[in-house]
Amino acid sequence: MGWLDVFRSNEKKGSARMAKERLQVVVAHRRTGRGDQPAYFPQLQQDLLAVLRKYVEVGEDAVQMEIEREGDLEVLELNITLPEAKH
């Protein structure tokens, strides 16, 4: 493999991964056994938790998420419980 191929193969690796990531965002209804929670939900929850933990110590259940549907509109409801502040 030439040194230029390093870049090329990285680019290629990206395209299937990008396809999957983009699909996970658009394929946001219908999930077996999980009501109508979008496919990306668990991952988003973990990511939010990770960001939060950079700043505060929180438990696994600190991030609560819900999707509300009103007609064509989807609202993501996010509840983050912070630990009681230590004075």
Added chain:
Amino acid sequence: MAKIIVVTSGKGGVGKTTTSASFAAGLAMRGHKTVVIDFDVGLRNLDLIMGCERRVVFDFVNVINGEANLKQALIRDKRIDNLSILAASQTRDKDALSEEGVERTLNKLSEEFDYIVCDSPAGIEKGALMAMYFADEALVVTNPEVSSVRDSDRVLGMLSSKTKRSIEGREPVKEHLVVTRYAPNRVGKGEMLSLDDIGDILAIPLLGVVPESETVLNASNSGMPVVLENNADAGGAYMDMVARFLGEDRPLRFTQAKKGFFDRLMGR
């Protein structure tokens, strides 16, 4: 009582008709009395893929309208015992498929056949809805490509909300994923969605994988279901799929990239 199987996808050109023809032929080759119906009114093609286009006298709409009976409209396959075809109408309008008419026809076919395979038109309009409405099971044909996967997801939504089973609150339509035009080499290079990727997104069990293959075009050129070329890759994949559908355990084939000369040389 026959089992009704819809072959559907949402997106056009992914291999619904090829799959319908080969799946139905495969079931018949395994000894089950099978009929395959073209639901694509106005754009019939199943007859061409099955190689019986010159034998179509009466079609599905004629039967629904009472202009012909099933005996007159059913075309028996000349190569495969137990296999019959009901062609779609070429000229009539899409509304020709009434719910009562389709139900009546399926009930009648159900007396004679073990399996009824419904080849759905593309899209999510009336024709596609009618093809899936009475289904017991569904083959969701998907290409490893973004638009096809998204459309399959839409269709899965319809299967779980718009079919007779879902409306009557009975056991849901059993869904099977069929991936076609799969190119393991490109998957290996990260250029194509893998089976796992598609499985993660659609979350339904995989029934079979048909590799991208020259034999598919060759078969349709000559009007022969590709499953008849049992030794070739695509034909073998369809035969495996039928066996799995019938409850047999068959490992997946044609899903690994062929190793190149250098890969082998370097022991990769």
